[in-house]
Amino acid sequence: METTGILDEALQRLHGSGPERVGRLTNHAPMAVEALAARGRAGAVHRWLDLYARKLEEFPAGVEPVTDAGWRLALGDPRRVADWIDYFGREIGERPWRDVLAQWWPRLLPGMYGGSTHPVIRVGHAVRTLLAGEVTEPRLAELAHGLGYWAARHRPVSGLAPLRGADSAAGALDAVVPVAERDGAFPARLDRVTGLPVWAAGVTDPDEARRRLAELVRAATHRYATHGHGEETMLVHAATAPNAVLRTLPALPRPLWAPSLHAAWTASAAVTAMYAPDAPVAFVPPGSRTAEEVFELALAHGDEHVVKLTDTALDIGDEQALAAALRAVELSEPLR
Incomplete structure (x- = not known):
């Protein structure tokens, strides 16, 4: 009850x-406070918000x-973000939220690169939260805000050449060719991505798609432990964007699972291409730290x-994920 009430208060506040x-930097607070609540740190939510x-x-x-x-005329227009949030608020107020999500997911999925992938993460x-606990008005409103942000920042990517890939997600990420010029903001770098390795392209079975998506999340998270110094902030999204898709699958019709895998791979690989370092560093094990201790350090x-x-x-819980x-x-500036 405490977690539900505190999270709902925080979402209403936000x-x-x-x-x-x-003009373009994402408000991460709704995502962060949900993570704190989900990990049993609801008591820290408002203190964290005060800093943010x-x-x-x-x-x-x-x-x-x-x-x-x-709606098609408004898709991808960031000036219309309030209009889009209001639209989804009305839709979710009149229909079951799963029905709204199922209708709009395939429309929005091709444009998950907009907003540096933050909308799909939100x-x-x-x-x-909706799947795990009580369905409350603030949580439904949060879904409307996330979908509205995605629609406003919708940006498709097309014309990518298929490059030689690998059987495993880790191998395919290793096969990503970094863009030649690794400077500038996310949109400019994204324009320089012209080809990505082929991975899991033939997967159509929903259960296999879910398994491969989990493999991708694990591989991208592990990779941060050795490659995160390429760009400590942006390379986070190579893991968190596909994980957002993975978390959403149970709420979606099964025919949407395979297309979701393919879109998540393209996003993760594109972020890798844009921000990969010239060389990895050695993997440093987390030692005796438990998952709970690692999360306390993050908080x-x-x-x-x-x-x-x-x-x-x-979500992964193994040694290299905790090391990531x-x-x-280690790499990031703390919130002060």
Whole structure:
């Protein structure tokens, strides 16, 4: 009951803020507080929010209502984010949230690269909460905010050449060719990705898709332990974006599972191509630290990406996943 009440209070507190700040930087607070609550740290939620509050901006003004007849014209227009959130709020208020998600997931999936993959990650956190606990108004509203943010930042990627891949997810990530110029913001780097290795392309069975998606999340998380120094913040998304998709699968119709795998692979591989370091570093084992101790270190550090990567690492729970979380703590600037 304490976790439910605190999380709902935090989400209500956050829904007066926009999904971005200074024009393009993502508001990570809804994702981070959900991770804290899910990991049994609800008591730290408001203290963490007090530190993060300086990064919040007011909810933006609307432009024009999104309609069932005209939604395509508004798709991918970040100026319409308030309109999109209002639209999904109405939809979820009138229909079961799973029905809304199932209708819009295939429409939004091709554009999961927009907003540096943050919108799909926000949706994944919202869905995890709805699946795991009580369905409350603040949690339904959070799903509306996540879907609305995704629709506003929707950005497809097409024309990628299929490159030689590997059988395993880890091998395929190793086969990713880094972009020639690794500077600039996410959109500019994404424009330089012209080809990605082929992996799991023939998977159509839903259960196999789910298994391979879990393999990808594990491989991308493990890889952060040795490659995270390429860009300590952005490479987090190579693991957290596919994990958001994996967390959403149980709420989706099974025919959508294989397309979800393929989109998640493209996103994870693209992030890897954009931010991969020139060479890996040696893997440093976590020693005797338990998963709970690692999460406490992440919470004490406070950085939102560290919290979210550690949350994903705990889903895996093995030695190298915990080492990845500790690497993020080492590399990232703490929240102060």
